[in-house]
Amino acid sequence: MHAARNIRLCTKDCVCLFVCPTGATDTENGQIDFEKCLDGCRLCVDACPSHAIYLVNDNYAPPQVKGQKIKAMMLEMAENKTEQEKIASGIARDAKSPIARQLAIALAVSSRISAEDCLREAGYMLPQGDEVKKLLRALLNSQQQDLPKETIQRLLDLL
Amino acid sequence: MDDMHELSVESLSALCSNLAKACSKQLRTEEASLFDQLASYYKSKSKLPEGKQFTDYSALVLKELNKDYAEISQQAAADGDRGSLRALTWGEKVSKILRSLLDRYEKQKDSMLENTNVYVCEICGFIYIGNLPPEICPICKVPGFKMLKIQKESV
Numbered sequence: 001m002h003a004a005r006n007i008r009l010c011t012k013d014c015v016c017l018f019v020c021p022t023g024a025t026d027t028e029n030g031q032i033d034f035e036k037c038l039d040g041c042r043l044c045v046d047a048c049p050s051h052a053i054y055l056v057n058d059n060y061a062p063p064q065v066k067g068q069k070i071k072a073m074m075l076e077m078a079e080n081k082t083e084q085e086k087i088a089s090g091i092a093r094d095a096k097s098p099i100a101r102q103l104a105i106a107l108a109v110s111s112r113i114s115a116e117d118c119l120r121e122a123g124y125m126l127p128q129g130d131e132v133k134k135l136l137r138a139l140l141n142s143q144q145q146d147l148p149k150e151t152i153q154r155l156l157d158l159l
Numbered sequence: 160m161d162d163m164h165e166l167s168v169e170s171l172s173a174l175c176s177n178l179a180k181a182c183s184k185q186l187r188t189e190e191a192s193l194f195d196q197l198a199s200y201y202k203s204k205s206k207l208p209e210g211k212q213f214t215d216y217s218a219l220v221l222k223e224l225n226k227d228y229a230e231i232s233q234q235a236a237a238d239g240d241r242g243s244l245r246a247l248t249w250g251e252k253v254s255k256i257l258r259s260l261l262d263r264y265e266k267q268k269d270s271m272l273e274n275t276n277v278y279v280c281e282i283c284g285f286i287y288i289g290n291l292p293p294e295i296c297p298i299c300k301v302p303g304f305k306m307l308k309i310q311k312e313s314v
Contacts, residue, residue: 082169
């Protein structure tokens with residue numbers, strides 16, 4: 001578990017610089033040096049008067065178990081949302097009027113966000129979760145010709 | 160269950176773009192960029208349909224409002240699946256807004272959006288028409304800076 005800084009909240013009180021035992025908070029890029037940060041130390045988190053520092057887990061508890069039926073239903077709803085995104089993107093590509101195009105783009109963005117939300121609730125919330133790893137392995141073994149296999153393999157190595 | 164054979168390239172793209180966001184939240188920048196690459200790859204495999212109208216989009220929204228939300232919410236409630244219920248509650252509210260926007264657009268056409276802006280909530284997909292984004296999203300309650308402004312570009 002390491003600390004991280006939310007630069008939106010940071011008001012440069014710089015108390016983190018005083019309390020950090022390793023100097024991990026003293027960087028020039030606005031973020032904490034994750035390599036130097038001590039696992040779970042949290043001195044800076046508790047000291048920051050602006051509540052701008054928080055802890056990021058290295059490991060997450062497995063997500064709540066979902067029923068097969070609801071997972072399948074949420075996947076189906078995601079498919080409906082991506083179908084909407086496709087239609088809206090098609091309209092955006094063909095529309096002559098800038099306003100129709102603007103509306104179509106807004107609809108495509110909205111449908112994508114809704115699709116993502118359904119997929120998250122279909123068991124793919126946590127990148128490190130078993131469902132995601134299972135899916136990545138299955139994708140890696142698929143027959144698709146120009147599949148970016150190195151990208152998928154690298155993800156499996158990192159997650 | 161072999162998910163891969165069930166998921167379209169479009170859903171695989173959405174799945175990967177969402178995992179990219181999740182990795183960014185965990186400040187895992189390399190993983191985020193890899194998932195973004197995968198999302199773009201699957202998006203490039205998607206064939207956009209020809210000759211579609213806004214009414215085709217509305218038809219899918221209506222199907223969800225008339226049937227899907229009620230059915231799936233029932234299952235989620237039976238399972239005690241709070242996460243799915245939350246997503247379905249937001250989704251249904253967003254779909255209702257989209258339905259009324261598209262109804263209005265059918266009647267008023269481009270004049271509906273002529274002197275105003277269009278925003279999409281990056282968290283729940285709510286579409287807002289107005290000069291300035293609302294202070295908080297009326298559906299998912301995130302602050303207004305999460306509202307993405309959709310530009311009016313000429314083709």
